Amino acid sequence: MPDLVMGVDGGNSKTDLVLADTEGQLLAWVRGRGTRPHHEGMRVTTERLAHLGCRALATAGLDAGPPVAVAAYFLANVDRRAQERSARDDLTALEVADHVLVRNDTLAVLQAGAPEGWGVAVVSGAGINAAGVHPEGRSARFLSLGEITGDWGGGLAVARAGLGAAVRAGDGRGPATGLRRELPGHFGLASVEAVALAVSRGEIAVEALHGLAPLVFATAAGGDPVARGIVIRLGDEILAMVTALLRRLRLLRTTTPVVLGGGTLQHGQTMLHDHIRERLAAEAPRAEPRVLDVPPVAGAVAEALREAGASEDARRRLRKTIAGMRPPTPVQDGI
Numbered sequence: 001m002p003d004l005v006m007g008v009d010g011g012n013s014k015t016d017l018v019l020a021d022t023e024g025q026l027l028a029w030v031r032g033r034g035t036r037p038h039h040e041g042m043r044v045t046t047e048r049l050a051h052l053g054c055r056a057l058a059t060a061g062l063d064a065g066p067p068v069a070v071a072a073y074f075l076a077n078v079d080r081r082a083q084e085r086s087a088r089d090d091l092t093a094l095e096v097a098d099h100v101l102v103r104n105d106t107l108a109v110l111q112a113g114a115p116e117g118w119g120v121a122v123v124s125g126a127g128i129n130a131a132g133v134h135p136e137g138r139s140a141r142f143l144s145l146g147e148i149t150g151d152w153g154g155g156l157a158v159a160r161a162g163l164g165a166a167v168r169a170g171d172g173r174g175p176a177t178g179l180r181r182e183l184p185g186h187f188g189l190a191s192v193e194a195v196a197l198a199v200s201r202g203e204i205a206v207e208a209l210h211g212l213a214p215l216v217f218a219t220a221a222g223g224d225p226v227a228r229g230i231v232i233r234l235g236d237e238i239l240a241m242v243t244a245l246l247r248r249l250r251l252l253r254t255t256t257p258v259v260l261g262g263g264t265l266q267h268g269q270t271m272l273h274d275h276i277r278e279r280l281a282a283e284a285p286r287a288e289p290r291v292l293d294v295p296p297v298a299g300a301v302a303e304a305l306r307e308a309g310a311s312e313d314a315r316r317r318l319r320k321t322i323a324g325m326r327p328p329t330p331v332q333d334g335i
Contacts, residue, residue, distance in 0.1 A: 003069035004062070005308050006053055006097060007301025009108045010035030010075040011262070012126035012154075013210060014330060015049070016297035018322065019056040022069075022305060024314030026321045027060040029297075031328045034126070035075045035105075037083070046090035049073065053096050071097035072304035074108035074296070076127065079144045101307060104141065105296065106131040112299030112319075113259030113292040120245045120287075122238050123296070125262035126210050128153030130238075132245035140248040142241070153237045155213035155264045156206075161230045162216035163209065166192040169226070177226035182215050217269055228271070234264070235275035243284050252284055261292035294323045 002021040009016045012034045019028040032052045037045040053071065057063045071091070078087055088102040106129050110121035120132040128151065131141040143149045166183055168174030170193065184191050187204060198204040220227035238260070246252045258280070265272070273291060280287045301322075302315050 001066070003308055004066060005301065005304035005310070006056065006068050006071040007108075007297055007299075007304045008049065008052075008071065008073040008075070009105055009295070009297035009300045010049065010073065011105055011123070011296075012036065012076050012156075013207070013263075015052060016295060016327065017049075017052050017056050018297050018301045018318075019053075019060055019062075019068075020301055020305070020318050022308050022310040022314060024305070024310065024317030024321075026318055026325075027062065028056040029322070029325065029328050030056045030059060031330045033330070036077055037075075037087070038077045042083070042086050042090060045075075046087055046094060049091065050094040050096050067095075068097035070099045070101070070304045070308040072101040072103070072300050072307065074103045074105045074111075074300045074303075076105045076123075076125075076129070078102065078104055079129070079141065099307065101303065103303075104129065104131060106141070107133070108296040108299040108303075109259050109261035109292055110299065111303050112294055112296050113261060113290060114257040116257060119257035119259060120242050120251075121259040121261065122241060122265065123262040124154050124234070124238065124260075124264040126154050126156045126207070127151075128157070128237065128241075128262075130241040130245060132249050132251070134249045134251065135254075138249070140245050153234050154262070156210045158216050158230055158234055158264065159209040159212035161233070162212055162219075162227065163192055163195060165226050165230065167196055175226055178219050178222070178224045179216065179227055182219050183212050186211055186215060213264060214267075217264075217272075220271060231269070231272050232275055235272050235279065238265075238276055239279045239283065242280065242287065246284055246287065251286075253286060255286050255288060258287045258289045259292055260289060261296050266292055294319060295327060298322045 002023045007018045015032045084102045091100045106121045106123045118133040118135045122130040133139045166179040169177045220231045
């Protein structure tokens with residue numbers, strides 16, 4: 001009987017968990033809330049992840065079956081080695097699997113998009129991060145603690161910049177922009193000022209502003225200069241991360257895969273992609289950018305299969321299955 005494995009991609013806004021066997025058969029794919037140990041604490045986060053694993057086993061009819069052999073967790077906001085060890089220890093104590101791996105979520109994108117097993121990966125979902133792995137195995141990453149460490153980017157940053165630019169356009173501090181017209185309807189409000197006031201009063205959660213990001217991209221695609229400037233800023237930040245990692249790993253003169261993943265990079269953002277490719281061609285011509293064509297959880301479960309000794313055929317089979325599936329609906333019980 002084949003062993004069971006779990007792969008988990010825990011992002012800021014959602015967590016995907018795939019349960020599979022070592023023959024490459026997908027048994028369950030469930031989705032839960034985002035992974036935010038910096039807000040909720042590591043113990044609450046790991047208990048929620050363990051609960052999500054139990055949900056996957058129940059979905060597959062295996063809640064009374066054999067234990068999971070390997071579980072590979074690739075988690076946002078787990079950016080330091082000490083955090084990885086803390087999460088691994090908690091998950092091991094919760095008996096989620098016989099063997100537990102914990103990595104940052106950027107490495108799931110790299111595993112899913114670079115079969116070579118090395119390169120640079122950028123995740124731009126609700127937030128932003130990047131990491132690089134040298135062919136010899138050494139790695140480089142960022143401290144990634146938010147504004148205090150100079151970070152900017154991802155869908156939430158784009159949304160907040162769009163809302164701020166729209167308010168500035170209205171009070172005379174900034175140029176006119178169609179964002180004033182396009183953004184407030186997302187929340188059923190009459191103006192961007194009303195949106196800002198609702199956020200300040202706690203009536204709209206800051207995290208909910210992430211839903212404005214697609215409107216900023218759409219407004220930019222329509223030619224609005226202010227919205228275009230926000231998208232270009234995101235592209236420039238991604239370029240800065242990629243080139244910094246290439247320099248630190250001494251890969252600027254090596255043909256290197258650069259995998260672009262996360263919601264703001266995987267959903268057809270042509271202007272953003274074009275800008276990144278143009279800037280990379282000028283500053284790091286040996287870099288080979290590629291947009292991830294599967295959900296990042298494919299990389300997480302591929303690592304679990306590799307650790308469990310599954311064949312390359314099994315890993316390819318499961319990746320193809322995930323690529324052809326529609327992601328699940330998030331669970332509704334707060335987990």
